[in-house]
Amino acid sequence: RKEVEQDPGPFNVPEGATVAFNCTYSNSASQSFFWYRQDCRKEPKLLMSVYSSGNEDGRFTAQLNRASQYISLLIRDSKLSDSATYLCVVRPRSHSGGSNYKLTFGKGTLLTVNP
Amino acid sequence: ETGVTQSPTHLIKTRGQQVTLRCSSQSGHNTVSWYQQALGQGPQFIFQYYREEENGRGNFPPRFSGLQFPNYSSELNVNALELDDSALYLCASSWAGTSGGTFNEQFFGPGTRLTVL
Numbered sequence: 001r002k003e004v005e006q007d008p009g010p011f012n013v014p015e016g017a018t019v020a021f022n023c024t025y026s027n028s029a030s031q032s033f034f035w036y037r038q039d040c041r042k043e044p045k046l047l048m049s050v051y052s053s054g055n056e057d058g059r060f061t062a063q064l065n066r067a068s069q070y071i072s073l074l075i076r077d078s079k080l081s082d083s084a085t086y087l088c089v090v091r092p093r094s095h096s097g098g099s100n101y102k103l104t105f106g107k108g109t110l111l112t113v114n115p
Numbered sequence: 116e117t118g119v120t121q122s123p124t125h126l127i128k129t130r131g132q133q134v135t136l137r138c139s140s141q142s143g144h145n146t147v148s149w150y151q152q153a154l155g156q157g158p159q160f161i162f163q164y165y166r167e168e169e170n171g172r173g174n175f176p177p178r179f180s181g182l183q184f185p186n187y188s189s190e191l192n193v194n195a196l197e198l199d200d201s202a203l204y205l206c207a208s209s210w211a212g213t214s215g216g217t218f219n220e221q222f223f224g225p226g227t228r229l230t231v232l
Contacts, residue, residue, distance in 0.1 A: 044158065
């Protein structure tokens with residue numbers, strides 16, 4: 001089983017649509033959770049962190065269910081500029097001695113928002 | 116712009132050759148992580164450097180090695196290149212605190228696209 005699994009996509013939606021991305025992770029000791037956005041042939045950029053209480057940033061809402069090991073991202077009123085690959089990212093608990101340690105990425109889900 | 120720079124931007128090598136990729140971390144950052152992103156896949160963690168020492172490694176063979184310098188810049192070296200090494204190589208820098216135990220956002224550079232023929 002892969003450490004982080006996402007909807008395979010791709011998603012093609014019209015402007016203004018609501019789109020949901022789903023992600024599951026296998027390591028129950030995972031500590032931090034994120035959604036990254038990656039534009040074509042560019043580097044990944046942090047979109048938002050995901051907290052157990054759920055969090056919202058404008059049109060974007062992220063949810064975390066630790067019991068189900070499930071993470072989601074909802075984009076409301078999608079814009080053309082939202083077209084990108086969305087990467088679900090998990091960070092394990094820091095090992096002894098401390099460090100930032102690694103980020104584990106899902107494969108990503110490509111979103112295309114059409115006019 | 117994240118302030119993380121990588122060189123070169125593109126590189127073409129043949130099987131069996133060796134390659135060195137370079138990364139300059141963002142000012143004030145002391146940790147560099149390297150990732151490999153094959154086409155159509157998410158980035159995969161190669162290793163991380165903190166205070167010039169490897170501090171965590173992913174599932175990559177020993178022919179993938181690295182260095183971190185006193186100014187926190189870093190190199191990724193790959194020996195005996197294979198066709199499957201063709202990928203985008205990303206470095207990410209972050210501030211891990213004075214003891215290395217603090218997690219902060221990792222900022223990615225634009226990557227080096229390596230093609231192995």
